[in-house]
Amino acid sequence: MNILFQIAVRNVFRNRRRSLFTLSAILVGLTVVLAIAGVSNAFYRYSIENAVNVKLGALQVHKRGYLNNLSLNPLTFNFEYSPEILKKVESVKGVKAASGRIVFRGLVSNGRNQALFFGNAVDVSREDNVCPRWRGTLTDGSRPLNPEDRGQALVGQELARSLNVAPKGLQLPDAKPETAGEFLNLSGASPQGRQNAVDVQVVGLSRSLLAIEEKRSLTLPLTVAQSLLGLEGRVTEIALSIEDLDSISAVQRRLQAALGDEFEVSTWSDVQPFLRDVLFRQRVMIGIISLILFVLVLFVIANTMTMAVFERTREIGTMLSVGIKRRQIQSIFLAEAVFIGVVGAALGTVTGLIAVLILNIIGIPLASGLAETGLLHPFVDFGFTLAAFAVAVVCSSLAGIFPARRASHLNPVDALRAS
Amino acid sequence: MADQSAVSAGKARVGSQNIIQIADLKKIYQLGKTSVEALRGVNFSVAEGEFTVVLGPSGSGKTTLLNIIGCLDRATSGQYLLDGEDVSNRDFNDLAEVRNFKIGFIFQNFNLIPVLNVIENIEFPCLVRDKREERAKLRERVRAVCAEVGLERFMTHKPDELSGGQRQRVAIARALITEPRLVLADEPTANLDSKTSDQILELMQRLNREHSTTFLFATHDPRVMELARRTVRIKDGLVVPD
Numbered sequence: 001m002n003i004l005f006q007i008a009v010r011n012v013f014r015n016r017r018r019s020l021f022t023l024s025a026i027l028v029g030l031t032v033v034l035a036i037a038g039v040s041n042a043f044y045r046y047s048i049e050n051a052v053n054v055k056l057g058a059l060q061v062h063k064r065g066y067l068n069n070l071s072l073n074p075l076t077f078n079f080e081y082s083p084e085i086l087k088k089v090e091s092v093k094g095v096k097a098a099s100g101r102i103v104f105r106g107l108v109s110n111g112r113n114q115a116l117f118f119g120n121a122v123d124v125s126r127e128d129n130v131c132p133r134w135r136g137t138l139t140d141g142s143r144p145l146n147p148e149d150r151g152q153a154l155v156g157q158e159l160a161r162s163l164n165v166a167p168k169g170l171q172l173p174d175a176k177p178e179t180a181g182e183f184l185n186l187s188g189a190s191p192q193g194r195q196n197a198v199d200v201q202v203v204g205l206s207r208s209l210l211a212i213e214e215k216r217s218l219t220l221p222l223t224v225a226q227s228l229l230g231l232e233g234r235v236t237e238i239a240l241s242i243e244d245l246d247s248i249s250a251v252q253r254r255l256q257a258a259l260g261d262e263f264e265v266s267t268w269s270d271v272q273p274f275l276r277d278v279l280f281r282q283r284v285m286i287g288i289i290s291l292i293l294f295v296l297v298l299f300v301i302a303n304t305m306t307m308a309v310f311e312r313t314r315e316i317g318t319m320l321s322v323g324i325k326r327r328q329i330q331s332i333f334l335a336e337a338v339f340i341g342v343v344g345a346a347l348g349t350v351t352g353l354i355a356v357l358i359l360n361i362i363g364i365p366l367a368s369g370l371a372e373t374g375l376l377h378p379f380v381d382f383g384f385t386l387a388a389f390a391v392a393v394v395c396s397s398l399a400g401i402f403p404a405r406r407a408s409h410l411n412p413v414d415a416l417r418a419s
Numbered sequence: 420m421a422d423q424s425a426v427s428a429g430k431a432r433v434g435s436q437n438i439i440q441i442a443d444l445k446k447i448y449q450l451g452k453t454s455v456e457a458l459r460g461v462n463f464s465v466a467e468g469e470f471t472v473v474l475g476p477s478g479s480g481k482t483t484l485l486n487i488i489g490c491l492d493r494a495t496s497g498q499y500l501l502d503g504e505d506v507s508n509r510d511f512n513d514l515a516e517v518r519n520f521k522i523g524f525i526f527q528n529f530n531l532i533p534v535l536n537v538i539e540n541i542e543f544p545c546l547v548r549d550k551r552e553e554r555a556k557l558r559e560r561v562r563a564v565c566a567e568v569g570l571e572r573f574m575t576h577k578p579d580e581l582s583g584g585q586r587q588r589v590a591i592a593r594a595l596i597t598e599p600r601l602v603l604a605d606e607p608t609a610n611l612d613s614k615t616s617d618q619i620l621e622l623m624q625r626l627n628r629e630h631s632t633t634f635l636f637a638t639h640d641p642r643v644m645e646l647a648r649r650t651v652r653i654k655d656g657l658v659v660p661d
Contacts, residue, residue: 003539003546010534318530321491322544322593323519325512412491416530 004328008335011308012343018304023344025300029293030348030392031355034385038356038378039364040286044279046366046376048245048268051275053133055120056268057099057239058248059255061089064264066236067271074236075104075191079263081123081222081235092258094243094251097129100235102225106188108218110163110181117159117218119188121225123235124149130241134219141170142204149221153184153200156217157207165202186218190230198228290388298395305337305403316407317415326408333404334397341396345389352388356380436503438601438633439465439488444497446483446656457483459656460497467600468631470624472644475653482605484653485637489522489603490514502600519544523594523632527606529586531578531593538574541565541592564592568622584615591622601633608640620646 012019052058063077079085081100089098102121107114125147127134135144138154145152155165166172168182187197200220208214226232242251248267256265269276309316316329356378363375446458457480465471475481486492487499490506493514499507506517524530531540542561545552565571568588578586587607594602604623608616624646627634636643644650652659 003535003543006539007532007534014534314528314530315532318526318532319543319547320515321489321518321524321530322547323515323517324547325515328547413486416491416526 004332005335008332009339011312011332011336012339015308015311018307019340022301022304022340023347026297026341026344026392026396027348027351029297030345030388031352033290033293033388034349034352034380035355035359035378036286036289037384037388038359038380039376040282041380041384042360042364042376042378043282045379047275047279050133051272052241052245052268053131054137055131055134056271057130058242058245058268059095059240059252060266060268060271061098061238061240061255061259061263062236062266064262067264067266073191075102075229075231078102078191078231078234078236081233081238085238088258089238089240089255092251092255094247094254096241096243097126098238098240099123099126099130100222100238102222102229102231102234102236104188104225104229104236106186106228108159108163109185109187110165110183111185113163115159115162116216117186118213118216119186119225120217120219121222122219123222130239132241137206137208139170139205139207142167142206144204145219145221149203151198151200151224152203152221153186153224154204154206154219155184155202156214157205158211158214159216159218160202160205162215166205167203170205186220186228188225188228192230194230196228196230198224200224290391294391294395297392298399301337301340301396301399302402304340305333305400306406308336309333309403309407312407313410313415313418316410317412317418320410320412320415329410330404330408333407334400337400337404338393338397341393341399344396345392348392349385349389353380353385436467437464437500438467438469438502439463439635440498440500440503441488442498444484444487444494444499446480446487446492447495457656458487458494458497461653461656461658463651463658465601465633465635467633468627469649470627470634470636470647471649471651472636472638472647473651473653474638474644479653480656481637481653485603485605485635488601488635489524490517519548520597521600523597523599523602525587525590525594525602525604525607527609529578529583529590529610531586531589533578536575536577537565537570537581537589537592540578540589541596544593544597561592561596564596567595567626568592582615583611584618587611587615587619588622591619591626595626595630595632599632601635604634604636604638606638606640607636608638608643613642616640616642 063079066074066077069077086098089095100123104119106117106119108117124145138144139157142154145154160166161172163184165181165184182202183199184202185197185199187195189195206217206219208217222235226234242248252265252267259265319329359378363377366374366376441461441463444458444461445456448455448457461484473481473485483492487494490501494507497507498505501517502521506514509517532543535543538561541564542557545557565574568591570585570588570592573581573585578589581589608619611619620642623634626632636647638644
């Protein structure tokens, strides 16, 4: 081993307490970064899976122009819901299942009050295959929609409360029993503007992560919406589940190619940009927190190295007197910083992974209780772990540069005179 | 440029060649707005194989002169030839090379590297060279030098496991391993008891005799002065004639 590197390593062990303190700073920093990233990853995956499995489906097929006209009259972008189109989309590689829907707006009334609702009409016989957890959002005492249902609906918890309706046998906490009911009247308009109304029986109350959804959402069988809106045999979207969420872009491309220009294929993030932005911002925050932790680590190491240069000034003078070059002095202190960085980062990676593993096994309870198990299971991927390790090492090296330069620019006479 | 008569103004001649030739050497320190002239035109030379003592009270310019002779510092003006080579205007890395190949240092505080053992401390100057000799050959030489200075039993000891005398022996061995043209010893016996001082001085004298290594001492120790074959006195930044 090179003598300069030997000096560097032995000096790390020489001042054990300080080296341990520095190593601990890197170790704690990296552990916290990995743990935060693990929790963030779990929340990211949970949010996506929640969106995909509860409501959106991984991919959605619409008539071209639908997404750009959501605020105008999206119902005009309806298309035939035929066995042929289902077969066509389900035969694309990577697609697991497909289910037709009509997404619309209308007014809901209990005979006394009226409210705006966002209707989600689903093909009950197929929805399970596309959004396997769509039934999981129901409150206790509710029953899910069945393929045989012809006039039943699920209502957002808050909407039900405001209209004082509940499924038979289910008492809302602050409802007035004398006015409570289980039937609602829905009114809507066909794409051509023809008004229509239909009565539905409330069989379940649904919950959501978003309060606005609980106040406005109403889920009903596709056939009910088709007759209400004059769209018999037609839908406004086909939602799809896919084999592997990580290959969503490839499936999207294949599907688009199979369907041609008449249709547009969107991912969950295209149809829910709000969710995408929230998740993106969350990731940015994690990045900033990690950066702050790494900068703190950098300062701790820089401080340690500066102290080391001060304490070893006469040694540096001795080395200079026997003819060591400036770059060699520099390399001793840099090697010391890098050594501390590599050891600290390695230990920090191990403890970080252990922390993530423990959190993964124990699970973090979710306040909303919407997840299947009600627990988040943190995880980190290899790429991020490697990147965090590398950044810790790079930070350590950067922290060593200034003290190393300072050491290498000492004047031999002054250095030898140091006490 | 100093003239040759000034350069050859030194007195004693042991070998045929002068190792140190200094002419009209000046060193001015800038302390704020004041200039302090530490050396005011020093002329002196040391011949190969000499055992010379530089004497002078504090503030006489003795340390400044030794620093310049040791290539640790540079003169403001004047000429300094070391082993016939002008080193007056060399840059930092060049001077490092000169120190490594031509000068050995022995310090009052021994100045060993605490994390290296005796062998490593001794071989250190040879290991920092760009072109290194074969490690096995170097180890062989280190062993020989250790034997010469009486350190055979302590070769794997760290400096803090050695007595003051043993540490100074390591410093002497480190100074000799590069086979330098000149060994500079700054108060080498100041931190040693009288018995150890005598042993160290005897050792240096023997090395001077057997290897014709040139020794230049800065000391106040009367025992060193007794042993010196030549004494150079410095006063107020000038060499005082005997």
